[in-house]
Amino acid sequence: MKKLNGTGVALVTPFKKNGKIDFNGLEKLVKYVLDNYVDYLVALGTTAETSTLKQEEKWDVIKCIQSANYKKLPLILGLGGNNTEDLVNKINSIKNLSDFYAILSVSPYYNNPSQEGIYQHFKSIVNHTEANIILYNVPKRTGSNIIPDTVLRLAFDFEKIIGIKEASGNVLQSYRILDRKPKNFSVISGDDFITLPIILGGGGGVISVIAQGFPDKISNMISLAKKNDVKKAFSIFYKIMKIIDLLYEEGNPTGIKTFLDVIGICNPYVRLPLLVGTPSLRKKMLHSLNEINQ
Template identity: 45%
Template sequence: MNNKKFAGTGVAIITPFNTDKSVDYKSLEQLVNFQIDNGVDYLVVLGTTGEAATLTKFEKTKVIELVCKTNAKRVPIVIGFGGNNTSQIIEQINEFDKFSEIDAILSVAPYYNKPSQEGIFQHYKLIAEASPVPLMIYNVPGRTSVNINADTVIRIANKIENVIAIKEASGDMQQIMQIIKNKPKDFMLISGDDALTFPMIQLGASGVISVIGNAFPKEFSQMVRNALSGNNKEALASHYQMYDIIQNIFTEGNPAGVKAILHQKSLIKNELRLPLTPVSKLHYKNMKMMIAKML
């Protein structure tokens, strides 16, 4: 299975909203082109950063259709299909009719239920069997309250053929190293943490699924390319150039921070759907000053 198309920088694309909270499809089209024109390697649609939890089924379908049409097969597309009801996810996959347009599914660990490691394994086994495209698993215990431990990841990688990667956002570097050391050669570990992407690539990660890439696709993609190709001096300089703003986009929640920057760049309106709200005026101002210094 060719996994190389998922090396480098994937961007977990935001969903822009109008002032009446409807989806701003015009800005979404503009944003897709902005990402591709500035060198990202693939797009991830309907993830946490895309506020998928607040979108209706109709809106999700329209978002996918627009992204696929705008992309026009220029870069791979990954769609988020996740939840804490295994059978419901499988139903959604079975009902989805646009697999010819996408390249993989990203599925977050089942949240709230706090399943055992065996439950996590069986959850992904059934989803992978139902999916006609490769599956990436997503470990983000800070959001889900459950960690996919290294032994379970290695078991999944060896036993479930259709699972090709893990997006790792645990922040546990020992766990990350254990996975990289023991995983099958073709199984990819992808950073799910912008601030740790450079060190994770040094340890053997294949790239990143990024939030900051929404606002700085050219700069962040170049940092990742330099790190993957061994141009570490340049990559490290870029890493530290962007480090403070990366830290600060999450201070008042995601995607509130990155949406504020995109608003400053006149790419979107500064709108989110409840329960998320825009960043405070003070934080908005602070990030604007930070970006001015960075550039």
């Protein structure tokens, strides 16, 4: 399998005001990022509000993304959980697993496993499914961190574990993995703020939230960074840094959905317990966008 590189987009799930999925908005979003040079799509991740989607809705979202994508870009499917046996069964229930480049699977949340428990969780997935796995480490959401030694152990022990989305916010942790990882194992930034340092340290790219708002700019920034054109890459980053900051002011995906509404891609609506972005946030985004476009 070819190593995963470049700009991945953590797609939102657009909703209508009545809470139903806005498939027209989703199709428009996929076509927007397709036309602006991103490298792959991530469906049903955290940013997609997957925890609030019914199972039937999840497959309808997948079908919509696949249809809009026309098999142009690799598709990563977010599928994780804290019940290992149930997760294995869910992966094995996917009829066309070969349609997906890999499964992005978050470290078990809430039940706070030990490092050995995390290792055994992913070992069980690999040994009982045909899926290629990208680990997803996001301690602020799961309550536990996959430490570098555990990541490296998994990477060396299982060829089907092809990478990690590192969203710990700790650049040094990423560097410790990058320093010792297998050649074909990808370290992917899961944090838009520290993507450039991770790529410059040898990382493969980013699974990005802001890339669906600025797909051309982020794709260009990543490409420049991978060519070691540091000055130009950071000039793009500094230009959009304020918008990235605003994305998280009222939480994700509230922020990115507000921004996508501002630029006319889809509605800003979210499902409880999240709340729609405030008029204040929208005003600040408009101001920052005007500054960028000047």
